[in-house]
Amino acid sequence: MSTTAGKQVAKKSGMRVFKPGEQLFNQNDHADSLFIIQKGQIRLYIPKGRGFVDLAILRAGEVIGEMGYFDEKAQRRSCSAAALVTTEVxxxxxxxxxKTMEGLNPWFKTIINTLADRLRKTNAKVKELESNSVGRGTDGKVGEYVFFHTPDVTRFLSMFYLVMKTHAELKESKMEIHLSKLKFYMFDIFNLAEVKFEEFLRMCVENSFVELANDPDGFPKLIRVANIDQFRQMVVFFNTQRITEDSKKIIISSRCEKLLGAILNQFALAGVDKEKWQADISAILEDFASKNIRVSDEDIRDAVNCGFCEDILVDNGKLTSVIHYSKLKKVYPSIRMMNAVKRVNETKSSH
Structure with a gap:
């Protein structure tokens, strides 16, 4: 008995559960089984340079790994697969x-094998041409991997804003649309990448730009937005960043972002609504220290450089700063989105 055959005999069928981020298999692993998704989502991707190329997101009822069975030359995985959420297969x-294939009518088996062979050849051609999201370096080297380019984000923000403004309904002071309608425009009409849209939506939910609620069938597929104008402002911000010289771009560190968020919260509690206002930086830093949040007065430097506030003043040991409130309040959501995109790119690049 061959080694391959031995592995196939040893492999047992059955239900398996994968945690978010857990690998089902990696590209070029020995293939000895296929998977039928019962619940959850599986991400398919191909390592590329220092990052990867996303291929698809599969859901309940779909099959993964069947092509390895038909690849007689080398039973190897053609891509990698990982669970996006807790997934049952x-x-x-x-x-x-x-054994099931052996029981099929010969002509039906021939059709299946022919279709599989054509699909395998198509996959090979796609992999030869694939260059999505991978930058070009010098001397033929692969550049730094980027999942979300600025035009990608601008495109998603623009389409999201336009679809919500056109088709969403106002319910309980929030704009609401069903996910299926949003996906219809995103994929069928504008042909945007599904994998990137899923990440974009997750990013919006995690940063509270969007809420998910249950539809009449009990599924979390209702998209709700409290402030749709934020998306229009973010479109303008990202488009401006795209055409601005690097030396003049707005760059705010994650720590500075936390500090600015605390300043805005301080003003909101005080009922501030002025062009400029003085923030109590000492009180904010004390609150951060009590929560073990690593932010210092030095982290305000990015905001000073970008014109959102002025240098910190010290008066009897108390730290204060004059904040350009209206300007900061308008741009802050875009800063949060910009840093969220940066974190996604860094995470996916490190993979």
Whole structure:
């Protein structure tokens, strides 16, 4: 008995559960089983340079890993697969699947093998041409991997804003639209990348730009937005950043972002609504220290350089800063989105 055959016999079929981020398999791993998704989402991707190229997101009812069965030359995984959320799958060994195939009518088996062969050749051609999201370096080297380019973010923000303004309904002071309608425009009409849209939506939810609520069927597919004008402002911000010289771009560190958010919260509690106002930086830093949040007065430097506030003043040991309130309040959501995009790019690049 060959080594491959031995592995197939040893492989058992059955239900498996994968945690978010857990790998089902990696590209070029030995393939000895296929998976039928029962619940959850599986991300398919190909390592590329220092990052990867996302291929698809598969959901309940879809099959993964079946092509390895038909690849007689080398039973290797053609891509990598990982769970996006807690995912349940039924794993079926190639040995068990082969016994089922043996029982099929010969002509039906021929059709399946032919379709599989054509799909395998198409996949190979796609991999040869694939260059999505990978920058070009010098001397033929692969540049730094970027999942979200600035035009990607601008495109998603623009389409999201336009679809919400056109088709969303006002309910309980929030704009609401069903995810299926939003996806119809994003994918079928504007042909945007589904994998990137899923990440964009997750990013919006995590940063409280968007809320998810249950639809009449009990699924979290209602998109709710409290301030749709924020998306228009973010479109303008990202488009301006795109055409601005690097030396003049707005760059705010994550720590500075936290500090600015605390300043705005301080003003909101005080009922401030003026062009300029003095922030009590000492009180904010004391609050951060009590929560073990690593932010110092030095972290305000980015905001000073970008014109959102003035240098910190010290008076009897108390730290204060004059804040350009109206300007900061308008741009702050865009700063949060910009840094959220940066974190996504860094995380995916490190993978």
């Amino acid at each position: 039924i794993e079926i060994s190639y040995n068990a699947f082969g």
